[in-house]
Every structure is written in C-alpha cells, then in structure tokens.
Amino acid sequence: MATSLDEPAAPARVDPAARPRRVRRSRAARPWLLLAGPLLVIAGLLLYPIVRVTVLSFQRYGLKEVISGKPEFIGLDNYREALSGDYLWKTVLPNTVVFAAVAVAGTVVLGTLVALLLQHLGPRLRALVIGSALVAWALPAVTGTYVWVWIFDPDSGIVRRTLIALGMLDPEGFNWFTDRLSFYAIAVLNVIHHGYPFIAITIFAGLSTVPEELHEAAKLDGANAWRRFWSITVPLMRPVFAVVTILSTIWDFKVFAQIYLMPGGDGSNPDVFNLGVWSYVSSINQNKYGLGSAIAVLLTLVLLVITMIYVRALFREDELQ
C-alpha cells in the first residue's frame, strides 16, 4: 500500500513503427480514456451520494417531506441539533473515538506479537497459523458479532456461567449489553479479534524485509531481543506500522454491523451509538434524514482528517526512501 506517488514514472514509449500517426493524436486523451472507468464509478457512486447527503443535511427532511417531496432548507439547524447538548460530546464521540483508539492499539500490538511469533515458527506451523489468520479475517462481521453476543449472553452465555463458577459474578448475573462500558468492552474484543489476524500477516510480511545482517551485527554487539526490536525492527518498519495503524483507524471509525447487531445497538439503547449508528438510526429508523445526514457529514469530516494524516504519512515515507 505504501506506494510512491513521487517516483518518476517511465516516459511514454510508443513504438513508432507500429502505429505512426494515430498514436500521437490520441496521446493526450488516452490517459483519461483509460481512467474514465474508475472516475465514472467514483463520481457516480461515491461523490454523488456525498453531495446528496450534504444537501440533505441542510434540509428538514422527515416523513412529511418524503411524501410531499418538497424538503425545506433550514440552514445549519440539523448541525445545531447534532452538536448541541451533551449527547454528541459525552456519548457518541467517546463511543467512536475512544473505542477506535483502544481497538487500534489492541489490534496493532497483538498483530505485532503474532507477527514476531510467526518469524520463529517452523514453515509448516507458520503456514497453518497464516492460513487460520486468513480464514479468521474472512469471517463476516455479522456472524462474528452473533458469536460474541452468544458468548456474552446475560442468561445463557458461557462467560456468565464461567464467572459465576469462579465466584467472580453474583448468581443473579449482569447484563453486559445495557451498560455502556461493558457493551464496548465486548465490541472491542469483537473488533480486535476480527482485525488483528490480518494485521499480523501484513506486519510479518514487513518483518521479512528487515535485513538479517542488522540483527546479526546488533547481536554481536550484545543487544538483546528487546533492544533489537526497538532499535532495528521498529525504525525500519515505521512505514508498515504507519500504514497498518492508519488503515485500522479508518476501519474502526467505520464500524457499523458490530454495534448495530448487538442488543440495544439497533436503536433501543442510545447510550451505545457511535457516529455511524447514530446517523443510520436517525435517518432510517426515525426518518430524520436531515439530522442523520448532518451526522454522516460529521463522520465523513472526521474520516477525512484521518485520511489527510494517512496521505501525509505515505508521502513522508516516500521522501525517505
């Protein structure tokens, strides 16, 4: 993914014998002919909906307007509604940002540990672990979430039974899904468990590019494994760590199914909404399309800022190389 934008591309070479005249004429138009496909898809299916959502965010668009088809322009009222009061700042934003921070940290740390482990496994066992990591990565978020919901079920979950057996939970039990903190603890487990196998493979791939000689030399100088990791692996792997961290951040900010499909996440417990779920529930469940769109725009802006950091990180890596 860390691909260079700045590296000089090879100059256009056209075989003069093969197509003498037509080539020169079509030369200027040709790149855009070949790029027309992606541009069309991006403009039609991503940029248009963004514009549509942005326009909606400045309108009163509820059930009445859906029927009449005549939305009313209300300026910043939807944003005012979203931004005023404590709900966004004390509930939704922490649910989005703190959750993502914890999940990203957990994903990258665990992924790194597994990647280091992979380096020290024999080829057959390594292939086995990588294979299971790929299968784990392919697990749909929807089914993964059902598994976690079942494991933590307040009545028939195996976690409840285990904790009661260990004397760590009162026999009357505890509903983890109604409490915001424990709800998100489960969501974090779900998201990290889903995310770190793939991150581990990517970091493992990066580790194999670190020259063995550096470790040899440091070893001769008496550096232990801990020291070698921080002084050799981490600096050399900075581009890889940057990419996996930022990609995980973008993914974890976009989490939807993992929250929406947990008890209460589909609208009945506003305490557990993140930005995406709040936007979806406002629009689709409550028919407040204007408010939902304003929240969606806020989410997009947050993601845009993260992407800027991502792009800058990529550019900086390229300058270093």
Added chain:
Amino acid sequence: MSALDQVRDVRPVASGSRGWRRVRPYVLPVIGLLVGLVFLAPYLVMLLNAFRPSADIVQAPGSLLPREWQWDTFSQVLGDDRFLSWLKTSLIVAAASTALVIVVAVPAAYFTARFRFPGRTAFLLLVLVTQMFSPTALVVGIYREWFNLNMVNTYGALILTNAAFNLAFATWILHGFFSSIPQEIEEAAHLDGCSRLTTLRRVMLPLTRPGLVTAVIFTFIAAWNEYVVALTLMLDDARKPLPVGLTSYVTGYEQHWDQLFAASIIAIVPVVILFAVIEKHLVGGLTAGSVK
C-alpha cells in the same frame, strides 16, 4: 528456519536466557497452535451451535458443548428456499463486483504506474481518499440515487455500489505491483514484436498475479461480507445477500439460532474455496502489496 538460524540460536547472547533457549523449541509451537485456535474459535462456536437445537443454545446456564445434539440443521438450512436465494444473491453480487473492480482497476493501475501525465497525482490521491468513505455515512445518498434510477432491490445497484467502495484498494495494490516491474521487461516484449495490449496481457498480468490475487480476495471478501448498504437497499427478502438474510433467523418472530449458525458456516465455504484455489499466490501478494 534455515541452518544459519539454528547455528545462531545456539550461541548464548545474554546470561539468563539460557533456560528460555532450552524450552523455546517446545513453547513457541504450542503458543503458535494456541494462536491459530484463537483465530478459529468463532468457527468452533458456530460449528458446535449448528449441531444442537435452538432451545439448547439459549438455555441457561450456558454451555459450550451441546447438551443435546441435532444433526439435521445443515439439511434444514440447505432445504430452505430463503437461504438458497440469499446464497444466490451473495454469489452473484460478490463475483460480479470483483470482476467489475478488476476490469476497471487494471488499466487505470497500469497506466498510472507506467506513464506520467497531468493530473496523475491528483487521480491517485482521489482514489486514495475514496478509501476512507464510510458506507454508513453515504447510505442515504446511495439509496436516494438508486431510488431515483428505479433500481432499489436490484443486483445491479448492489454490484455497482460494492465495486465503487472497493475500487480504491484494488487500484492501489495493482498500481504498486505494476510500478515494481522493471520497464526493461516490457521493452524486451516490444522488441519481440508484442503490441502494448499483448504485453499487458501476456507479460505484465502474469507477473502481477500476486497483486491480482490480493485485489480479487480483498474485493470478494468485502463484497461477500458487506452489510449496511445491502441492509438498506435490498428490502425484498428474496434478494437479500447472506449477511442481511442471516439476521432474519433470529428476530422477534422466530428464534432459529441453530440455523443461523449453520448458515454462517455454509456462508464461509465459498471464501474458503477461493482461498484454496489461489492460496499459493495469496500470502506473497499480501506481503508484496502491502510493503512494496
């Protein structure tokens, strides 16, 4: 592990690590197996729950192992017309989205890797930025768009939307691969009389196979697992893809946990088949694509 590694491992580096060195050959494989088991644990839960009646799954106190076995859940699910139509939708949508992404991304990635032209950097940045778009944030706009085109509930709408969200990643991966192939290889093909198209098809594409494999896998899995757009767009029960369809096994009206888990197991089979088919190229593709 090479012979060199083993030689190096014998050499004591620091005192105190000698005991660790002795147990390491036994401890590390065990940890490796445990990690693999943790990775696959959700599948184990789904499999165990697929072989027990729904009432046993939700009976308190909980139990990981079935207290009562039920062997016909898979045949129930496979005989369920709803499930078969969800499976059909998922197969059509994921396969078509993947094909579309590859067809659109390959020329763009090749061209941006090989030629400099005004707007090239802007194009690559645009592609990169679309990677951050959240389907949840756009879903209302997407719905309105397909509604205006009278295409809500159609495969085409879902295929195109999935393709749009996965185009960026495929283009970037392939761009990286095309960039890494030396220009000389192409020149040699030219000298041998290949046209540019033939070179792309006969020389470049085989060399970028790991990149193609990565792009295919990423797109297929993303389209196969996509939830929020399908949830909003596919209202007709028979046209829902698997992730949305599966949720109808456990609702206020029916509680078929057994079928939900059995269907989840079946839902992973096409992806595992895809892994098996292109397994050899896959890890190389992930590695090369992600770290250049």
